[in-house]
Amino acid sequence: MLSLKNVSRTFNGGLAGFQNISLQSKKGEVIGLLGTSGCGKSTLLRVISGLDPDYSGAVEIDQEKIKAVHEKVGIIFQEPRLMPWLNVIDNIGFGVKQKTDKLSEAKAYIDLVGLAGSEKLYPKDLSGGMAQRVSIARALITNPEVLLLDEPFSALDAFTKMQLQDLLLNIWNQYRSSIFLVTHDIDEALYLCDRIFILRGQPGEVYKELTVDVQKPRTRGDEELAKMKGQILELLDLSKSEKGNQNEHNKVASK
Ligand SMILES: Nc1ncnc2c1ncn2[C@@H]1O[C@H](COP(=O)(O)OP(=O)(O)OP(=O)(O)O)[C@@H](O)[C@H]1O
Numbered sequence: 001m002l003s004l005k006n007v008s009r010t011f012n013g014g015l016a017g018f019q020n021i022s023l024q025s026k027k028g029e030v031i032g033l034l035g036t037s038g039c040g041k042s043t044l045l046r047v048i049s050g051l052d053p054d055y056s057g058a059v060e061i062d063q064e065k066i067k068a069v070h071e072k073v074g075i076i077f078q079e080p081r082l083m084p085w086l087n088v089i090d091n092i093g094f095g096v097k098q099k100t101d102k103l104s105e106a107k108a109y110i111d112l113v114g115l116a117g118s119e120k121l122y123p124k125d126l127s128g129g130m131a132q133r134v135s136i137a138r139a140l141i142t143n144p145e146v147l148l149l150d151e152p153f154s155a156l157d158a159f160t161k162m163q164l165q166d167l168l169l170n171i172w173n174q175y176r177s178s179i180f181l182v183t184h185d186i187d188e189a190l191y192l193c194d195r196i197f198i199l200r201g202q203p204g205e206v207y208k209e210l211t212v213d214v215q216k217p218r219t220r221g222d223e224e225l226a227k228m229k230g231q232i233l234e235l236l237d238l239s240k241s242e243k244g245n246q247n248e249h250n251k252v253a254s255k
Helices: 042-050 088-093 099-112 126-140 158-177 186-192 223-236
Strands: 002-011 016-025 028-035 054-060 073-076 145-152 177-180 196-200 205-211
Touching: 002 042, 016 042, 016 054, 028 042, 028 186, 028 223, 042 073, 042 145, 042 177, 054 223, 073 126, 088 099, 088 126, 099 126, 126 158, 145 205, 158 186, 177 186, 186 223, 196 223
Parallel strands: 028 177, 028 196, 073 145, 145 177
Antiparallel strands: 002 016, 002 054, 196 205
16 A cells, blocks of 8 residues: 655765665554664655655655655654644644534544543643643554654653553554554564564665564563564674664664
8 A cells, every 4th residue: 555666865965864665564463663863764754645746756645656746645643733722622622624624533543542631731731641642642643544653652651651552552453554553663673563673774675674573452561572683683783784884973772
C-alpha cells in the first residue's frame, strides 16, 4: 500500500537528509526505522507524510503519488503538539470535518486511548503520557491507512512508555493500519515491529533490513529478541563495520 522507490531528500549540497530509499509496506505491517543520529529518519517521515514534497523518486500510497499532506496518513510526533486553547475532546475532534459527528467520534477515541473522564481537561492539566494519548487519538480519528510515529514515546518515563507501547499494539490489532516507527530504542523496535530498517550515513541510506519473526504480543526480554538486539547493536556500531570510518561522529542512543 505504501511504496517508496529510490526516494532521496538531501540538503546542504547533498551532505544531509537521506538517499536512495526503496521499500514497500504490506497492509497492517509495523516497520521500524532505526539509525545513527542525523541519518534522515525524521526527514523520511516528513516526506512520507507529505509535509516535505521536495523529494526525488516516488512515494505512493495505493498507487497515488504523495505531493502534499494526505488524508490517508496520520502522524504522531515526540511532543504531543496539542492546541492549548482546546480541551481534550476538542483537540481530538479538531480534524473531523462533519461538525455533527465531532463529539461522538472523539468520545469513541477517548475511550480507545483510556482517557474517559478527562474530556474537559486542557493540555496544561495533562501528564506527558495523557497528552501523548490525546495525540494518538487525534491521529487515529481520521482513520489513516498509514500511521507515522516519530520517536513517540522517547520523552516518557519507562513505565508510561511500556503502557503506551501496549496501547499502540492494541490499536494496531483493531485497525491494522501500516505503521512506520522512528525510534532510538532498540527494545521498542523489537517489541513492536515486523521489519526493521537500519539506516546509516549522512545522507542516510538503508544499511540492513531485518525481519522480526516472533509472534505478537511478544515478551519483553524474549531470548530471540535479545539475540537480535545484539545483532542490531553490532550493525549500528560504526567502528565495527566497513562503513565505519566515514561516519565516526555519528552516534546512536540505544536504550
Ligand atoms: N530543512 C533542513 N535544512 C537543512 N538541513 C536539514 C533540514 N532538515 C534536516 N536537515 C539535516 O538532515 C539531516 C537529517 O536530519 P533528521 O532530523 O532527518 O535526522 P534524524 O535521523 O531524524 O536525527 P535524530 O536521530 O538525531 O533525530 C541532519 O543533518 C539535519 O541537520
